[in-house]
Amino acid sequence: MGLLVHDNAVLGHLAVATIGSRAPYEEIGIVMTRIAAKQLPQKYRDVIEEQVAIFARHRTIEKINKIPDTADIPIEDPSKWLRIPDVICVYVDMLGSTRLSAVTHDRETAGAYQLFTGCAVKLFAEFEAPYIDVRGDGAFALFDSDQQYRSLATAVSFKTFAHLDFVPLIREATGIDVGSHIGIDCSTVLVRKLGFKRYRGRSDRQNEVWAGKPVSMAAKLASKTADGELLVSDRFFERITHDLAQLSCGCSGGIPIGKKVKLWEELDVSNEGIFDFGKAFKLRSYWCETHGAEYCSALLAL
Numbered sequence: 528m529g530l531l532v533h534d535n536a537v538l539g540h541l542a543v544a545t546i547g548s549r550a551p552y553e554e555i556g557i558v559m560t561r562i563a564a565k566q567l568p569q570k571y572r573d574v575i576e577e578q579v580a581i582f583a584r585h586r587t588i589e590k591i592n593k594i595p596d597t598a599d600i601p602i603e604d605p606s607k608w609l610r611i612p613d614v615i616c617v618y619v620d621m622l623g624s625t626r627l628s629a630v631t632h633d634r635e636t637a638g639a640y641q642l643f644t645g646c647a648v649k650l651f652a653e654f655e656a657p658y659i660d661v662r663g664d665g666a667f668a669l670f671d672s673d674q675q676y677r678s679l680a681t682a683v684s685f686k687t688f689a690h691l692d693f694v695p696l697i698r699e700a701t702g703i704d705v706g707s708h709i710g711i712d713c714s715t716v717l718v719r720k721l722g723f724k725r726y727r728g729r730s731d732r733q734n735e736v737w738a739g740k741p742v743s744m745a746a747k748l749a750s751k752t753a754d755g756e757l758l759v760s761d762r763f764f765e766r767i768t769h770d771l772a773q774l775s776c777g778c779s780g781g782i783p784i785g786k787k788v789k790l791w792e793e794l795d796v797s798n799e800g801i802f803d804f805g806k807a808f809k810l811r812s813y814w815c816e817t818h819g820a821e822y823c824s825a826l827l828a829l
């Protein structure tokens with residue numbers, strides 16, 4: 528069982544019972560659910576019991592440096608997790624999606640979701656994000672720790688699409704103003720698959736779970752922005768020091784005016800109460816009509 532227990536002791540917040548009379552600290556024990564036998568039909572209680580027992584078992588964490596192929600993320604051994612340092616999450620979220628109605632604008636609403644999320648996922652794939660997932664009204668991509676400029680180029684490309692295509696197309700089709708907002712954070716994650724390896728002959732009742740800060744922090748950063756803005760954590764910002772990521776191309780509206788300006792605005796987010804960092808940095812600009820493609824390629828080459 529991999530668990531050291533006292534007889535009838537309480538381990539952590541779990542009630543623990545042991546089989547028979549065994550010495551304290553003996554490495555055999557069954558951790559029980561607190562749900563009483565007559566509280567829930569047995570078959571549902573059994574499911575909970577099993578998961579509580581898995582929780583009480585020892586877990587092994589394997590440290591790796593790169594985001595693995597999804598097929599290589601563990602599902603078989605419930606005690607095994609992978610640990611990956613400094614994973615970067617780019618989170619894109621639709622803004623104002625609740626204004627879209629499945630009743631009055633069903634085709635346009637369906638089209639809006641398809642355009643936004645479909646484009647996000649396909650664009651993330653074209654930028655070779657090692658992991659992509661759809662979540663709620665948006666999607667996220669994960670990048671390895673050394674792909675900070677690739678993740679930035681991906682975010683700015685989606686931002687440019689949302690500004691020039693997504694928002695105007697939905698406004699023209701429905702008269703409704705929607706938008707997009709984007710967040711980026713980086714931090715260590717734990718990952719494994721949770722769910723069923725197979726369920727009623729299907730293998731799709733499982734998904735990767737990314738435990739750690741970057742996905743939730745990137746989503747919260749996105750939620751703090753207005754339409755068209757990208758907000759990144761200070762720990763991500765510290766890693767994009769190159770001039771290509773810090774300064775403009777020197778244009779105004781695609782026309783060179785010769786003056787390169789700082790692209791990022793520093794924000795104090797220490798009073799928000801939802802971040803584990805104190806500063807964030809905001810980017811409003813899009814790819815320049817004249818130099819965007821060149822800058823994008825140059826960022827990818829860094």
Ligand SMILES: [Zn+2]
Pocket residue numbers: 776777778781782783815816817818819
């Ligand atoms: Zn330019």
